[in-house]
Amino acid sequence: MQDFKLSPSKIVLHEKCERKFYYSYIENIKEPNTASTIRGTIFHKIIEELYKVIDFKKFYGKHWKNTYESLTQIMNTFLELEWKKIGSEYDNVFENEKESNEYLEETKDFVEFYCLKEAYRLYNFFKKNNPENKWFNTNLKKEFLPKSSEEYINVNNLHGYIDKTINVFGKGVGIVDYKTSRTPIPHALDESHLLQLKIYAYMYYKKTGELPLHASIYYSRTGESVFSKIEKTTIAEVEKIIKKIRQKHKEKKEYPQHVTKLCDYCYYNNICKPAQ
Ligand code: SF4
Secondary structure, eight states: OOOOOBOHHHHHHHHHOHHHHIIIIISOOOOOOOHHHHHHHHHHHHHHHHHHHOOGGGGTTSOHHHHHHHHHHHHHHHHHHHHTTBTTTBOOOOSSHHHHHHHHHHHHHHHHHHHHHHHHHHHHHHHHOOTTSTTHHHHHHHHHSOSEEEEEEEETTEEEEEEEEEEOTTSOEEEEEEESSOOSBTTBOOHHHHHHHHHHHHHHHHHHSOOOSEEEEEETTTTEEEEEEOOTHHHHHHHHHHHHHHTOOSOGGGSOOOOOGGGGGOTTHHHHOOOO
16 A cells, blocks of 8 residues: 555546556656646736735725726736746746747736736625725625635645635635636536545545535636535545555556547657557
């Protein structure tokens, strides 16, 4: 039995293709970072920064277009500062400056749409809530500020960060994950994204004893939020998968190939040589 240090992404990878998991975590052949992974890391970072510095109250009485412009200015400043760290704090994953600039401009689009949604949400919130109301600050906090950001959880050697948790109007907790990739299926979660959310819910439950009400992914590329209700059966379901992985040894034969069309794009294709 292996006491693998697991994470949601490792478990998801195992469920997608056990051989890929083997190459990555048993043979330790790591896939290099890509433009998409670096962009994803930066996007997460700047959203976290926004909620640390922003005072949403100051947008009271403003039209959503003005709020949108202010939020975008702040976020783009964060983005450009973070982007400059590529090559020092982040791997330089771009072929040349042109490619880096193209990615940066596209990421600004993601940022702008995020700001637009938040600005419009705020505008509608302020229509019904004003600072004279004694619940104004509480409601503003509940609706716009995360309960936690980048919360690190380590339970039974399963560890990872939950991007955001939110209060669901006093009824419980919701989990939010951000992705800069697109929704594989419009308006829905594919199996691997759903599994990832279930693992986050499991981790949160193991840490706090509270089962999240729901978990969602915000897809910054399309601006969609897709959520799934978390059921009590999730805990047993995730536990079963973890047990299955931990029961394995290090022999390659225990990690079969899962051959699909996606093998053509797999980093390990050359050593794996899947029979298509
Ligand atoms: S090439 Fe296919 S079967 Fe081989 S590791 Fe990659 S995804 Fe798995």
